Amino acid sequence: MFAVASALCSAAVAPGMLVASRFVQGAGEALAGPAALGLIALLFADPKERMKALGIWGGVAGLGGVCGKVISGALTDLASWRWIFFINLPVALFALVMVPRLVSESVLVLIMLEHVTAQPRNPVAEFSPDPPPTAPPRILVAR
Numbered sequence: 001m002f003a004v005a006s007a008l009c010s011a012a013v014a015p016g017m018l019v020a021s022r023f024v025q026g027a028g029e030a031l032a033g034p035a036a037l038g039l040i041a042l043l044f045a046d047p048k049e050r051m052k053a054l055g056i057w058g059g060v061a062g063l064g065g066v067c068g069k070v071i072s073g074a075l076t077d078l079a080s081w082r083w084i085f086f087i088n089l090p091v092a093l094f095a096l097v098m099v100p101r102l103v104s105e106s107v108l109v110l111i112m113l114e115h116v117t118a119q120p121r122n123p124v125a126e127f128s129p130d131p132p133p134t135a136p137p138r139i140l141v142a143r
Contacts, residue, residue, distance in 0.1 A: 002028030003092030010085035 005025035012018035040057060044050035072084040 002032060003089055003096075006085045006088035006092070010082040 002025055005021050005028055008021035009018055009025060012021060036057065037054075040050065040053045044053045071087070075083040075087065
């Protein structure tokens, strides 16, 4: 959705088309952000690893916000304002190619099942050859 809206933004021939395409682009990002956080929660069962992954995700998001303004300014000066939307297309294509390679099919099936059944599952425990021993539940207390 985000990539298609970016292509429409870059091909806009009227201000209304640009505004409508930006709206769809924002809706695509509004769906992608929580999905990325959900993947982190699913893929990193260990709390320490999950916290590290969330920190990296937050750092990359902050870096993207800063670098995006600099890169879009350079693209606008050197080429055209349309290139600030065209630049999203290779990034989206890269994501579409790499996500299935990095996330195993079993985890993707679990993600789809979780959305259908609304029952969270732990892919590490279900698909690891040696499931971790069950431990008594821990109660976490904020300090």
